Amino acid sequence: MKADGGAELVRLLHERLGDGSPAPGPGPVAAPDLTAAGPEGRTARTELALREATAAGEWAFFDHPMLALSVAGSPAYLEPDAIVVHPDGGWTVVEIKSFPMVDGSADAAKVGAAARQAAVYVLALGELAGRHTDGEERPGGAARAAGDGLADRTAARGPEGSGGDAADRTAGGAQAPGGPLADHAAGAAERVRHRVLLVCPKDFSNTPTAELVDVRKQLATTRRQLSRLTRIEALAAALPEGTTFDLRLSEDGRTATRPVEELLAAVESVDAAYAPDCLAVCELAFHCRERTRAAGAVESLGRGVRGELGDLTTVEAVLAAARGEAGDAGDPAVEALRRAAALRSEALAAASYGGRPVDGGAAGCG
Amino acid sequence: MSLITTLARMEAAGDGHARPGATVRHRHLAERPLVLVPLTTAGEAGAPLGALVGTDREAPRLLVVAQPRDRDLRFAFLADLADAMLPYFEAYGDDVEAAERSEADPETGKKVKVEVELCADAPQLLVPSAAGVEYVRLLGRSMRFRRTAEQDPDTPYPAPPRVPLLGRWLTHIGERARVPGSSLLLAMTQVLARHWTTGQSNLEDQHLGALLAWIDPPPGTTGAEAALRAELARGADGLLTTPPAGPATDPAFDNRRLAPAIARYDAARAEVLDAARGRFEGDPGAGTVPPEASGAGSARARQHAAHEALRAAEREVRELVASQLRPTWDAVWHGVDLLRALPEGGRVADRWKRDRWSYTAHRDRVRAGEPPQPKRDDAVTAAQKLSARETAQAQLDAQEALDDPLVMAGRRLAGEAFAGEVSEVLMTYTEAKVPRPRPLLTIRTEDRPYLEEHAKVYRALADGRTQTGEFVAYEPGALVVRVTGGMGRGKTPEPGSVPDKGDRVCWTLFEHAPRGGPELPDPEHTPWTHGGPPVASGAGAGGADTGDSGPAPVRAFEPAAAAVAPVAALAADQPDPVTSEDFL
Numbered sequence: 001m002k003a004d005g006g007a008e009l010v011r012l013l014h015e016r017l018g019d020g021s022p023a024p025g026p027g028p029v030a031a032p033d034l035t036a037a038g039p040e041g042r043t044a045r046t047e048l049a050l051r052e053a054t055a056a057g058e059w060a061f062f063d064h065p066m067l068a069l070s071v072a073g074s075p076a077y078l079e080p081d082a083i084v085v086h087p088d089g090g091w092t093v094v095e096i097k098s099f100p101m102v103d104g105s106a107d108a109a110k111v112g113a114a115a116r117q118a119a120v121y122v123l124a125l126g127e128l129a130g131r132h133t134d135g136e137e138r139p140g141g142a143a144r145a146a147g148d149g150l151a152d153r154t155a156a157r158g159p160e161g162s163g164g165d166a167a168d169r170t171a172g173g174a175q176a177p178g179g180p181l182a183d184h185a186a187g188a189a190e191r192v193r194h195r196v197l198l199v200c201p202k203d204f205s206n207t208p209t210a211e212l213v214d215v216r217k218q219l220a221t222t223r224r225q226l227s228r229l230t231r232i233e234a235l236a237a238a239l240p241e242g243t244t245f246d247l248r249l250s251e252d253g254r255t256a257t258r259p260v261e262e263l264l265a266a267v268e269s270v271d272a273a274y275a276p277d278c279l280a281v282c283e284l285a286f287h288c289r290e291r292t293r294a295a296g297a298v299e300s301l302g303r304g305v306r307g308e309l310g311d312l313t314t315v316e317a318v319l320a321a322a323r324g325e326a327g328d329a330g331d332p333a334v335e336a337l338r339r340a341a342a343l344r345s346e347a348l349a350a351a352s353y354g355g356r357p358v359d360g361g362a363a364g365c366g
Numbered sequence: 367m368s369l370i371t372t373l374a375r376m377e378a379a380g381d382g383h384a385r386p387g388a389t390v391r392h393r394h395l396a397e398r399p400l401v402l403v404p405l406t407t408a409g410e411a412g413a414p415l416g417a418l419v420g421t422d423r424e425a426p427r428l429l430v431v432a433q434p435r436d437r438d439l440r441f442a443f444l445a446d447l448a449d450a451m452l453p454y455f456e457a458y459g460d461d462v463e464a465a466e467r468s469e470a471d472p473e474t475g476k477k478v479k480v481e482v483e484l485c486a487d488a489p490q491l492l493v494p495s496a497a498g499v500e501y502v503r504l505l506g507r508s509m510r511f512r513r514t515a516e517q518d519p520d521t522p523y524p525a526p527p528r529v530p531l532l533g534r535w536l537t538h539i540g541e542r543a544r545v546p547g548s549s550l551l552l553a554m555t556q557v558l559a560r561h562w563t564t565g566q567s568n569l570e571d572q573h574l575g576a577l578l579a580w581i582d583p584p585p586g587t588t589g590a591e592a593a594l595r596a597e598l599a600r601g602a603d604g605l606l607t608t609p610p611a612g613p614a615t616d617p618a619f620d621n622r623r624l625a626p627a628i629a630r631y632d633a634a635r636a637e638v639l640d641a642a643r644g645r646f647e648g649d650p651g652a653g654t655v656p657p658e659a660s661g662a663g664s665a666r667a668r669q670h671a672a673h674e675a676l677r678a679a680e681r682e683v684r685e686l687v688a689s690q691l692r693p694t695w696d697a698v699w700h701g702v703d704l705l706r707a708l709p710e711g712g713r714v715a716d717r718w719k720r721d722r723w724s725y726t727a728h729r730d731r732v733r734a735g736e737p738p739q740p741k742r743d744d745a746v747t748a749a750q751k752l753s754a755r756e757t758a759q760a761q762l763d764a765q766e767a768l769d770d771p772l773v774m775a776g777r778r779l780a781g782e783a784f785a786g787e788v789s790e791v792l793m794t795y796t797e798a799k800v801p802r803p804r805p806l807l808t809i810r811t812e813d814r815p816y817l818e819e820h821a822k823v824y825r826a827l828a829d830g831r832t833q834t835g836e837f838v839a840y841e842p843g844a845l846v847v848r849v850t851g852g853m854g855r856g857k858t859p860e861p862g863s864v865p866d867k868g869d870r871v872c873w874t875l876f877e878h879a880p881r882g883g884p885e886l887p888d889p890e891h892t893p894w895t896h897g898g899p900p901v902a903s904g905a906g907a908g909g910a911d912t913g914d915s916g917p918a919p920v921r922a923f924e925p926a927a928a929a930v931a932p933v934a935a936l937a938a939d940q941p942d943p944v945t946s947e948d949f950l
């Protein structure tokens with residue numbers, strides 16, 4: 001797919017854009033070397049290369065760049081499949097997936113997941129673009145930033161920057177991550193394209209096809225979620241002293257040596273908000289499900305069921321309320337449950353005694 | 367999920383036994399359904415690995431692709447699949463009854479009644495799960511554009527004509543399955559979950575094994591226990607004891623059993639080729655090797671052994687794939703048994719008739735030599751389908767409620783219907799020259815429908831007709847309804863058309879036979895912004911294959927289809943180019 005140094009992907013992108021930007025030349029496109037030691041190094045390397053490629057005003061292809069995004073106060077390192085730099089200085093995130101796109105459309109759930117994933121990259125690029133817009137005024141800052149780790153870099157640039165807000169922004173992760181993009185709405189938001197290029201196998205072959213996917217909605221959601229995340233220190237502080245999820249891997253790096261009971265106890269010390277959706281995404285799901293079921297929590301039957309049940313949170317409480325054994329009859333949730341129970345047993349009784357009730361054609365009338 | 371269903375889930379979760387989700391069967395179940403259980407290869411989304419298919423639960427036909435990356439083997443699989451399935455789809459085409467349909471007269475544009483054929487019955491394909499339905503669509507999409515040698519003598523991989531034909535049928539029923547209440551193609555998990563309520567979530571209900579375990583657990587266990595086992599239990603070999611219903615396989619099976627078996631198959635095939643080459647090179651005629659009689663003999667022996675080994679390796683892959691398919695095959699038939707035990711809903715036959723219309727329409731298109739369904743619907747067809755589906759949903763909702771007191775209970779709880787005993791009947795009449803009866807019914811009920819004055823209400827009569835009425839007033843513990851229709855033409859209501867004191871009646875706020883929204887314009891009157899003429903009309907004709915039921919959608923399209931068929935043939939989608947890395 002990327003064997004030709006990304007030239008084919010850049011061509012696909014150009015074709016899909018149809019925005020009148022100059023077509024990439026026939027040969028290879030610029031593809032900077034992004035190798036560096038460690039995630040911090042690679043992030044810095046990516047950042048520097050992005051500045052250079054943007055300044056060059058040509059198509060450029062970034063294969064597996066590394067970006068940083070502050071999540072709950074700690075930097076998280078992200079590795080998009082690729083980024084393309086446009087001649088006009090725009091950046092497009094490229095996401096390569098293995099599910100097929102048949103006649104231009106693909107499984108909606110999978111496209112949605114890809115869009116959510118890509119939105120996180122766009123967000124990280126947005127933060128970077130925010131710094132970049134500052135950096136353009138001070139080329140010196142970029143050169144310095146390249147060598148340093150993320151934290152060092154922001155600290156180092158702070159004093160030089162215009163009013164030191166660059167440092168606040170990046171270091172202060174608890175602040176709404178929407179901030180950077182909003183601050184630099186003019187420069188940064190334009191720079192990072194909100195349409196990502198989703199690349200999939202075409203129809204029933206392994207030849208690539210691509211579509212631009214607008215991720216603005218996913219961006220807004222991700223931003224909101226990130227801004228609500230509690231800082232990691234606060235989360236850690238809430239755990240019992242000494243809690244660790246360390247598996248104590250043995251030397252081969254694969255075998256866990258930590259006793260299972262100890263690990264279970266650690267996992268159990270954390271509150272889980274299990275819902276059946278977890279089954280598709282989380283490896284702990286069967287464990288959390290067992291706990292949730294054992295506790296009789298109604299969420300084990302689906303996220304949606306809570307809505308109608310008011311304060312009733314367990315299966316037992318719901319059943320008792322429905323049977324009239326517990327619950328406040330004045331509570332609208334309890335009242336609705338009792339009506340539901342009465343209507344349901346009336347209908348079941350009607351069905352098993354004769355089936356065809358009075359109202360001839362309408363079997364449905366209990 | 368209505369509160370009634372939520373409550374049933376809670377009850378099931380409470381004691382581990384599933385609850386009825388319906389008191390009648392709401393889907394047509396064919397006397398002789400065709401069951402298809404497909405499996406795909408891990409990693410290559412969609413590449414077929416094998417299938418069990420057939421109408422006889424004791425004797426399914428096993429189709430296996432021993433090396434899923436081998437194009438020739440995959441094509442052979444599709445040809446075999448068409449062999450097994452196409453005759454079933456075609457078998458219903460000749461037994462017809464006469465029916466009427468209104469069509470636009472090509473000259474005047476007026477609607478006229480035309481005598482047409484309606485197939486007396488239609489095929490029904492059952493697959494294990496929703497993912498199976500998706501796979502049927504994918505198969506249909508890949509097969510219907512396959513070229514035959516007759517169409518194109520130069521095509522690199524010509525398909526037998528039955529392959530694109532089956533592709534078109536699969537596409538048709540795959541589209542039809544998007545119409546609520548249709549039954550040409552059903553996913554067993556969805557039908558079972560419609561009729562039983564388990565103590566697990568909707569998501570978990572998509573596991574056929576777990577769902578069946580809830581509904582019909584082995585003696586001595588609860589549904590909850592059995593379902594957990596079906597989901598998680600692994601044998602000594604590390605494989606799931608209830609393999610997934612597909613089309614995706616259990617990764618443990620892929621890695622531990624299948625991959626090594628396929629590797630052995632590959633090796634055996636390489637050895638066969640090698641042995642053949644060795645023999646060729648060792649042929650005395652070639653003169654490269656001294657003509658030693660014993661050498662030729664051992665080469666023959668080697669070749670023989672290689673063929674034996676290949677057959678054994680192939681058998682091994684087949685048995686492995688069968689071991690993963692068979693439990694699902696049996697599960698689908700188990701589901702069929704459970705569904706058969708339910709009495710069919712009163713209005714199911716009515717919906718099945720629409721399926722028969724849909725089947726007949728596609729039969730006609732195939733017989734008329736129309737091209738396969740286009741890759742993408744043009745805007746007119748898409749809008750047509752959407753509106754047909756909305757209507758079908760409204761009809762299904764009404765019909766299920768009328769057929770099933772449990773569904774009606776949900777509508778009553780939602781304030782969309784009310785039922786109770788008639789406590790008083792007061793005869794009144796209109797003040798017209800010929801006075802018409804307008805009896806006032808007082809109905810004692812605890813239901814609390816959301817009614818405004820003069821709101822229209824509906825009641826199903828014994829003969830299937832719908833009686834209309836209007837809401838008059840609330841009274842303590844009762845409400846008053848004026849009957850406005852369904853009483854015949856005379857001054858006195860027809861006997862039995864007005865309920866008596868003491869009768870139980872049920873009125874709905876929703877119509878019993880809801881019609882679609884405003885009719886969409888014909889393709890030629892659709893603006894180009896919406897895919898109208900001139901170009902799209904060709905594609906639109908091919909796209910008349912809406913998969914949607916009944917005479918209604920057909921009438922707008924059928925004449926156009928006849929008129930532009932040659933254009934449509936030209937405008938038809940091109941087949942997929944063959945690439946070296948295709949997986950389906």
Ligand code: SF4
Binds near residue numbers: 275282283285286289
């Ligand atoms: S299953 Fe995973 S995501 Fe869900 S609550 Fe448990 S740990 Fe959290």
